[in-house]
Amino acid sequence: MSAVNQKSKRKTLTFTANYNFRKGAYLALTVNKTKGVMSYKKVKKSEINAEIIKELN
Template sequence: MDYGGSYYYAKILDDGTKKVSTTQVDKIWYTFSYQEEAYSENGKVKNINFTADRNLRHGAYLRLTYNYRKGVTKWEEVKKSDIPEKALNNLKMEEPENS
């Protein structure tokens, strides 16, 4: 289900926090939690928490769909060229010196 919302952009620089879960039939699965500073198209910052079903690639640019009631409802990796200029400028300022 798509709840809609606003787009924010983030860059993955670190591993997510791994959480192990099990079912009643002893099936194991993992989730990875992220807490990132993400930027709107206008460059406005928002601290956003979300989870992924795998550890995301370092250096990956993400577009996050943020719904004010549900939080992040969707994330997808995007090309650097797909990020609005004001958001991209803020993401570049966050990069470590040796990137």
């Protein structure tokens, strides 16, 4: 999974959940450097900064 932080830096993460997300879904992740993804929530594309969307595409 490709992820982009608030400073528009791209990172590849491994993420598993007990939920099947639709293809192209956007998630806001809380990430701990040592533990990895701590939590997530689904967000709409319109809620995401335009620079981050540009970096993801």
